[in-house]
Amino acid sequence: MSTFIQSIGRRGLTCVMGAVMLAALAMPTTAAPKKATKAKAPAPAAKAAKAEQPAGQPLQIELSQQMSPQQAKALQELVERFNAQETASKVTLVEGNWQAAKPPHMMILGRADEEAFLQGKPRYKPLFALMKEAGIALQTVKLPAMVTRKPVNANGQLLALPVGLNTPVFYYNRAAFKRAGLNTDTPPVTTWSELQTTLGKLGTACPITIAEPGRVLIENVSAWDNVPIITGKQPAFNGLFHVKYVSLMASWKRANLLRLFKDRAEADGRFAKGECATLIGPSDSWASFRQQSGLDVGVTRLPYLEDAPGAPQNTLASSSASLWIAAGNKAAENKAIAKFVSFWLQPENQIAWQRDTGYLPLNKAGIFASESALLGDSLENIRVAIGQLTNKPVTPYSSVQPMIERESSRRIIDEELAEVWANNKSAKAALDSAIARISTGK
Secondary structure (H helix, E strand, O other): OOHHHHHHOOHHHHHHHHHHHHHHHOOOOOOOOOOOOOOOOOOOOOOOOOOOOOOOOOEEEEEEEOOOHHHHHHHHHHHHHHHHHOOOEEEEEOOOOOOOOOOOOEEEEOHHHHHHHOOOOOOEEOHHHHHHHHOOOOOOOOOOOOEOOOOEOOOOOEOOEOOOEEOEEEEEEHHHHHHOOOOOOOOOOOEHHHHHHHHHHHOOOOOEEEOOHHHHHHHHHHHHOOOOOEEOOEEOOOOHHHHHHHHHHHHHHHOOOEEOOOOHHHHHHHHHOOOOOEEEEEOOHHHHHHHOOOOOEEEEOOOEOOOOOOOOOOOOEEEOOEEEEEOOOOHHHHHHHHHHHHHHOOHHHHHHHHHHHOOOOOOHHHHHHHOOHHHOOOOHHHHHHHHHHOOOOOOOOOOOOHHHHOHHHHHHHHHHHHHHHOOOOOHHHHHHHHHHHHHHOO
8 A cells, every 4th residue: 555545544435434525525616705706817916025014904915926827816716715714814916036035925936946946045934834833733645755855854844835736647639539439438548559559540640749758758657667767876767668668759759649849838738729639748737628618638547568567656746836935924924824824725625726726635635525426527637646646555666756856857858858859869878868967967
């Protein structure tokens, strides 16, 4: 049994308790205390500045964010629900920068900014310490070994709230599969060889695309097939397995089975428009795909290599957005922040966050929700993602490797893979170069 399953309870417990919990929890995601306010685009409020609060007025807490429009809209709705039931403090979305002399009280940072934010002297108040000082329980599951290590200290305590957790999954256009006479309920994409046959039947100019190729093809394929990418403290993804696999992807590209685009946004967009029949990409893309008019999208597990011993194993979860608390806030401000974090983790808000953003749950209530038939298929991506993450007990090979998870390492891997896709380098030469660059920091 995996560490993750142990931390949330057995599936049997889910079946017994989930129905009872979710009968009360399954509600529209726009549900708010008493009066619901119409969702608005995140307000570009005044530049962040921690001014003194007038006596008798609610304490103003500033929150800046780096999220997609749809996920920012879900955040706006969450803030409005909090403000509707809280009188002592109000959260305001601002355009503040973590590099400012007076940064916002709270900041949701993307992966690249987070990496820069964590360099140098600490600029944040550890989340676990803030909640403890406020006397408010932090109701999250302990992040297991297959989940990002970035917002966690050596003792397993949360430094920030990883509100944007996701793992790569396989999306497919049901209409394209129907036209090709393929099963849409159990799509023939279980293994890479089966997927290759399926792609050849789709008859489109873009049978498959991959968002974030390095993260998928090196980090997650390795974990899913239980193959090491680190030996000791050195990168080690240039052996026979990885060379063979990357060479296979290169042959797909030459045969026009695989198309690759400049970034995740373009890959997602091509799939959403129906130009690409299948996509391997982050599990949170599900929320935006569900909003696309006329797009009947299915989601299932990643393929695995049938000759890899023990495959499939488990995939890895990383966070595209984490909530950090600025250092230097006043005690009253930190107490208000702790209330907001606690509100975010309430069952109905966790369910709304999963449904509206596609991100993975952070506590038991959210995990129970993903298993419930009461919520229909709106959380199907969560079910698939959790199924991948907990497929088997984590091994040293299928754990997150911080050296490879760094944005600088992912950039290097993507740059070297691009040389393979352009027929400028062999798979072996590109992987050798990636390892050398990561090892030397260049």
